[in-house]
Amino acid sequence: MAEKLYISTSPHIHSGDTIERNMRWVIIALMPALVASFIVFGLGALIVTATSVAFCLLFEWLIAKFLLKIKDTTISDGSAVITGILLAFNLPSNIPIYMIAMGALIAIGVGKMAFGGLGKNPFNPALVGRVFLLISFPAAMTSWPVPHQFMAYTDAVTGATPLSLMSLIAGGDASAAAQLPGLSSLFLGTTGGCLGEVSVLALLLGLVILLWRKVITWHIPISILATVAVLTGIMWFVNPVLYVNPLYHLCTGGLMLGAIFMATDYVTSPMTTKGMVWYGIGIGFLTVLIRYFGSYPEGMSFAILIMNGVTPLINNWCKPKRFGKIAK
Amino acid sequence: MLKTFKIGGVHPEPNKISAGKKIVTAALPKQAVFPLSQHIGAPAVPCVQRGDTVLVGTRIADPVGFVSAAIHSSVSGKVAKIDTVVDTSGFRKPAIFIDVEGDKWESDIDRSDTLILQCTISQQEIFDRIKNAGIVGLGGACFPTHVKLMPPKDCKIDTLIINAAECEPFLTADHRLMLEYPDQIIVGIRIMLKALGIEYAVIGIEENKPDAIALMRAKTSMVSGIEVVPLKMKYPQGGEKQLIEAVTGRRVPPPPALPASVGCVVQNIGTVFAVYEAVQKRKPLIERIVTVTGKSVQNPSNLKVRLGTPISQLIEAAGGLPEDTSKIVSGGPMMGRPLLGTDVPVVKGTSGILMIPESDAVRHKERTCIRCGKCITACPMGLEPYLLAVASEMEDWERAEENWIMSCIECGCCQSTCPSRRPLLDWVRLAKNRVNDIIRARNTKI
Numbered sequence: 001m002a003e004k005l006y007i008s009t010s011p012h013i014h015s016g017d018t019i020e021r022n023m024r025w026v027i028i029a030l031m032p033a034l035v036a037s038f039i040v041f042g043l044g045a046l047i048v049t050a051t052s053v054a055f056c057l058l059f060e061w062l063i064a065k066f067l068l069k070i071k072d073t074t075i076s077d078g079s080a081v082i083t084g085i086l087l088a089f090n091l092p093s094n095i096p097i098y099m100i101a102m103g104a105l106i107a108i109g110v111g112k113m114a115f116g117g118l119g120k121n122p123f124n125p126a127l128v129g130r131v132f133l134l135i136s137f138p139a140a141m142t143s144w145p146v147p148h149q150f151m152a153y154t155d156a157v158t159g160a161t162p163l164s165l166m167s168l169i170a171g172g173d174a175s176a177a178a179q180l181p182g183l184s185s186l187f188l189g190t191t192g193g194c195l196g197e198v199s200v201l202a203l204l205l206g207l208v209i210l211l212w213r214k215v216i217t218w219h220i221p222i223s224i225l226a227t228v229a230v231l232t233g234i235m236w237f238v239n240p241v242l243y244v245n246p247l248y249h250l251c252t253g254g255l256m257l258g259a260i261f262m263a264t265d266y267v268t269s270p271m272t273t274k275g276m277v278w279y280g281i282g283i284g285f286l287t288v289l290i291r292y293f294g295s296y297p298e299g300m301s302f303a304i305l306i307m308n309g310v311t312p313l314i315n316n317w318c319k320p321k322r323f324g325k326i327a328k
Numbered sequence: 329m330l331k332t333f334k335i336g337g338v339h340p341e342p343n344k345i346s347a348g349k350k351i352v353t354a355a356l357p358k359q360a361v362f363p364l365s366q367h368i369g370a371p372a373v374p375c376v377q378r379g380d381t382v383l384v385g386t387r388i389a390d391p392v393g394f395v396s397a398a399i400h401s402s403v404s405g406k407v408a409k410i411d412t413v414v415d416t417s418g419f420r421k422p423a424i425f426i427d428v429e430g431d432k433w434e435s436d437i438d439r440s441d442t443l444i445l446q447c448t449i450s451q452q453e454i455f456d457r458i459k460n461a462g463i464v465g466l467g468g469a470c471f472p473t474h475v476k477l478m479p480p481k482d483c484k485i486d487t488l489i490i491n492a493a494e495c496e497p498f499l500t501a502d503h504r505l506m507l508e509y510p511d512q513i514i515v516g517i518r519i520m521l522k523a524l525g526i527e528y529a530v531i532g533i534e535e536n537k538p539d540a541i542a543l544m545r546a547k548t549s550m551v552s553g554i555e556v557v558p559l560k561m562k563y564p565q566g567g568e569k570q571l572i573e574a575v576t577g578r579r580v581p582p583p584p585a586l587p588a589s590v591g592c593v594v595q596n597i598g599t600v601f602a603v604y605e606a607v608q609k610r611k612p613l614i615e616r617i618v619t620v621t622g623k624s625v626q627n628p629s630n631l632k633v634r635l636g637t638p639i640s641q642l643i644e645a646a647g648g649l650p651e652d653t654s655k656i657v658s659g660g661p662m663m664g665r666p667l668l669g670t671d672v673p674v675v676k677g678t679s680g681i682l683m684i685p686e687s688d689a690v691r692h693k694e695r696t697c698i699r700c701g702k703c704i705t706a707c708p709m710g711l712e713p714y715l716l717a718v719a720s721e722m723e724d725w726e727r728a729e730e731n732w733i734m735s736c737i738e739c740g741c742c743q744s745t746c747p748s749r750r751p752l753l754d755w756v757r758l759a760k761n762r763v764n765d766i767i768r769a770r771n772t773k774i
Contacts, residue, residue: 006655006689007418007668009754011740013340013497013661013688017747019698119696119748217705271701271712322710322732323335323569324579 019118022266023078025213029206030085030261036189036199037093042150044093045195051097053084055104063113070117079118083107086126089196089257090301091133094145094156099137103129123308124268127301134301144192161192163253163297170242170292180244186251197257200250207260216264219276224259225250227284235292255287258300268308275311275318282307330535332560333570336708338741340497340563340662342536346621346628347500351508353632354645356428360403360636361673362388363415363423367464368471369395374424380407385434385612388424391462397472397676398462402614402634405429416658416665416672423673426636437611443511444608447519454523454607461606462613462676466598467491467566468659470677473599477523479588488520488529489575492544492597493559493566495534496660499680501617502597504630506533506540509601510547516604517554524593527553531597532575534559563662564739568594570708582735598679618642618674622683624650633674639681640670646681655689657682662740695748703742703752709735713742713752720759725766728759734767736760 037045060080064073074080087107091100107129115121134141142164145156160179168176181191189199197203210216233246249255254262263269263283270279283303290299365371372389382388382401389399405428413423433439447454459474479485490513494502506513517529531548533541533556541558548554559565559574568587569580571594578590587594595603598616605611614635621628626647633642639658643649649670657664658672659679703713711732719728736756743753 005653005666005668007666008655008689008691009666009757010657010659010664010738011662011744011753012655012657012664012666012682012684013744014692014749015338015340015745017702017745018749019695019747022698022700022747117696119698266698266700269699271699271704271714273705319731320704320707320710320712321335322582323573323708323735324581324585325710326581 019077019079022215023082025209025215026082026261027078027085029209029215030082030089030196032202032205033089033196033199033257034085036202037089037195040147040189040198041093041145041195042148042152044145044153044156047153048091048093048095048100048195049085049088051100052088052091052104053081055101056080056084056087056108059105059108060113063109064117068113068117074118077118080108083112083125086196086261087129089261090126090130090194090254092141092144093195094143094152094154094158095140096154099133099140102136103133106132119267121267122311123305124262124265127262127305130301131305144194146192147190159192161253161297162186163291166244166252166291167297169244183248183251186248194254194257197254200256203256203260210260210264217273217276219273220264220269220280221259223277223280224263224284224287225255227281228255228288231285231288249291253298254300258283258304262300263304263307268311270311270314270318272315272318272320274320275314278318279307279311279314282310330558330560331574332562332565333573333708335710336706336741337562337564337570338706338745339561340744342561343497343623344500344503344536345498346619346630347503347537349500349504349628349630351504351617351630351632352645354634354637354642356403356431356634357637357641358428359408360401360426360428360634361413361423361638362399362401362426362636363413363421363673363675364389364399365421366399366470366675366677367397368469369393369397371422372396372399374410376407376424378407378409381405382407382426383432383434385437385614387612388426391472395472395475397464398460398612399424400462400612400614401426402636403428404432414668414672416667416675416678418665418668438609443515445515447515447522447607449607451523451525454519457607457610458523458603461602461611463599463602463606464613464676465596466602466616466676466679467596468663468677468679473595473603476593476595477520479593480586483586483588484591485524485526485588485593486528486591487576487593488517488524488526489571489592489594490517490529490531490597490600491566491568491571491594492531492533492540493571494537495561495563495565496662496680498621498682499619499660500621501619501630501679503537503540505598505601505617506537506544510543512604513597513600514547514551514554515608516600518551519603519607520595520600521553529554530575531556532559532565532571533557534561534565536561563741564708564737567708567737567739569737582732613676616674616676616678618678619680620646621680622650622653622685623688624652624685625683626650635674635676637674638671639667639674639678642674642681643670643683650683650685652685653683654686655684657684662744663738691751692749694750697748697750700747702745702747706741706745708739708741709737711736713756716759717750717752717755720755725759725762729763729766733759733763
C-alpha cells in the first residue's frame with residue numbers, strides 16, 4: 001500500500017477523454033481534404049498549409065511565452081494546428097507567404113490569445129484570420145488558381161469559381177451558365193476555390209470520422225446543410241433559370257468545409273443540442289442571404305462569425321430539456 | 329428495444345470482476361463498531377451502557393423521531409465503550425464499540441434456512457417489524473425503509489419498483505443476491521406489496537446480468553403481479569428517478585417532489601431481502617452483502633458481513649491490500665466515498681469496498697473549459713454542469729438556483745466525461761449546499 005491514501009470526492013473514474021484526443025481526431029478528419037487539395041492544386045496547397053500551421057504555432061508560442069507569460073504553453077494541445085490548417089483551407093493555393101503569416105498572426109493573436117487562449121475566444125480564430133485577409137487583400141483572396149497545375153505556387157493560372165459564376169447568372173449573365181462545371185466534378189473537387197473547400201467527398205469523409213469518434217454531433221452540420229438546401233430549393237423552384245439547384249449550392253464554396261469543420265468548433269458554438277440546431281439554421285439562412293443578395297459571392301465565413309457572436313445568447317435561450325419539467 | 333431512461337447517461341467500463349464469485353460468509357470480528365448515524369435522518373440514541381452484555385440482534389440504539397432507524401448488535405459480547413470513530417464520511421462520529429465473545433443470538437430470531445412463504449400478519453405489523461429491524465435502503469442512500477413504505481396520503485401509489493440495476497461499475501452484491509436468494513426476494517416483494525396495499529411490482533435489471541434476469545423471470549412466472557424488466561446498460565440507471573422513467577416512462581418532478589408523486593415507490597433488491605428476513609425470520613438488519621473488489625485485488629469477493637466489522641478484515645479476506653492501492657472507496661467508483669483508512673467499520677450502506685490503483689486514483693490537472701458540451705450531453709437530469717460550476721466559482725447562487733441546481737443527483741456523469749478534467753461535481757456540490765441553505769432560510773421566513 002502507498003504511504004498515504006488519496007482522498008477525493010466522487011466520481012473516482014474518468015472516461016479518459018482529453019482535449020488532445022478531440023483535437024487529434026479533428027486533425028485526422030481534415031486529412032482527406034488536405035490530400036484532395038494536394039491532388040487538385042499541387043504543391044501550392046502543401047506550401048500554404050505547412051506555412052500556416054507553422055506560423056500559428058509560432059505566434060501562439062511567442063504570445064503565450066512573452067506576452068501572457070504562461071508557464072505551460074498550450075501549443076501541444078493541437079488547437080493551434082487546427083487553426084493553422086483551417087486558415088490554410090480558407091485561402092487560395094497561390095497566396096504569398098507574407099499574407100499567410102499576417103493571417104496567422106491575426107487568427108492566433110487577435111482571434112484567440114487576446115481573449116486568453118483556448119476556450120475563451122468568442123469567434124472562430126481561423127475565420128477571423130481569413131476575413132482579415134479578405135478585407136485587406138481582396139484581389140489576392142479572390143483570384144483562384146485553376147486545378148491541375150501540380151508544380152505551381154504563386155505563379156498559378158487563375159480562373160473563375162462556380163460561386164462567382166452563379167452570381168453572374170443571377171445577375172442576368174446567361175453566358176456564365178455554360179461555364180459552370182458539372183455536379184460530379186464539384187463533388188470530387190476538381191474546380192477552383194479555396195484549397196480546402198473543393199472536394200465535397202473528402203470533407204464528408206471527415207464528417208464521418210468526426211461523428212464516428214464522437215468528436216461532434218450531427219446537429220450543427222446537418223441543420224446548416226438542411227437550411228441551405230431548403231432555402232435555395234425554394235429559389236430554384238421559383239426560377240430555375242436564374243438560380244441553380246440546391247444540390248449545386250450544397251457542393252459549392254466553403255459550405256461543406258464551414259458546416260463540418262468551422263461551425264462545429266467547440267469553443268464558439270452553442271452548448272446544447274437545441275442551441276446547436278438554431279445556430280445551424282442561422283448560419284444556413286445568413287449564408288444563403290449573402291450568396292443571393294450580398295456583394296461577396298460566398299457568405300459562409302461571415303455567417304459563421306455572426307452566429308459565433310450570437311452564441312452566448314443562444315446558450316441563454318436554449319436550455320437542455322430538464323428532467324421532470326412540467327410543460328406549461 | 330430494451331428500456332432505459334432518455335436524458336443523458338454514460339457508459340463506464342462495467343468491470344464486474346466479482347460477478348462469478350459466490351457469496352462467502354466473512355469471519356466474525358474481534359470488536360464490532362456501530363456508528364449511531366448510519367442512515368438519513370436523526371442519529372440513533374444508545375440504549376445500552378458500557379459493560380452491558382448483548383446478543384446478536386439485541387437493539388443497542390433507538391431511533392429518534394419518524395425519519396431515523398434503530399441499530400442492533402451484529403455480534404454477542406460486551407459493550408466496551410461509547411466513543412467516536414472515523415466512519416465512511418471521513419468525519420469522527422459517535423459509535424458503540426462491542427467486544428466480541430462467542431456468537432449467541434437472540435432467541436426469537438429464526439436462524440434456519442427454511443423458506444417461509446406465508447405472511448399472514450397485518451399491514452401495521454409488517455410496518456412495525458420493518459421499523460423495529462432498523463432497515464434502511466441498502467443501495468447506498470440509507471433512507472429508512474418504513475418511511476418509504478408510508479407514502480404521503482395524497483399520493484396514490486400503483487407501482488413498486490425493485491432496483492436491481494446495479495449500474496455502478498465493479499459492484500456485484502445485488503447480482504449475487506438475486507442468484508442465491510431468489511425465493512426469499514420474491515417473498516420480500518410480496519410483503520412490501522402488502523405493506524403498500526398495492527398489487528404490482530417491477531424488478532428492473534440491467535442486461536449485463538442475463539443469468540439473474542432469466543432466474544428472476546422463472547421465479548416470477550408463477551407469481552401474479554411481479555414483472556421482470558431487462559434494462560439497457562447505462563449509468564445511472566439505478567438512480568431512483570432514472571429507474572422510474574426507464575420502467576414506467578414517468579418523470580418525477582423536480583425537488584421537493586417525491587417518487588410517490590408519480591405513483592411509484594422504489595426499493596433496492598438488498599432491502600427487499602432484509603425485509604424478508606425481518607418479517608419472516610424476525611432478524612434485524614445485522615448483516616449485508618459487500619463486494620470487495622478492484623483491478624489489482626487478488627481475490628475479488630462478495631462477502632456476507634456482520635455490520636460493524638472493520639473493512640481491513642474484508643480486504644484480508646479478498647487477498648490483502650494490493651501493493652499499488654492508493655485510494656480505497658466505500659461504494660462504487662462513480663458515487664462512492666473515499667476512506668481515510670482501513671479501520672472504518674462496515675455500516676448499513678456499505679455496498680462495496682473498491683481498491684483503486686495509483687494510475688486511476690490521481691486526478692489529472694484541470695484545464696480550461698473548451699465548451700464542448702459533453703457534460704450537458706452526459707447529465708441525466710438535463711442540467712448544464714459547466715454553467716453550474718462557473719456560477720459556483722463566482723458564488724452566483726441565484727444563477728445556480730435558476731438553472732435547476734437542486735435537481736442534481738450527484739451521479740458524477742459530467743465530471744467523468746469532461747475532457748478538460750474539470751472538477752465539475754465538486755463545484756456543483758458546493759453550490760448545492762449553499763442554495764439549499766438559502767432555500768431553507770427563505771421558507772422559514774415566510
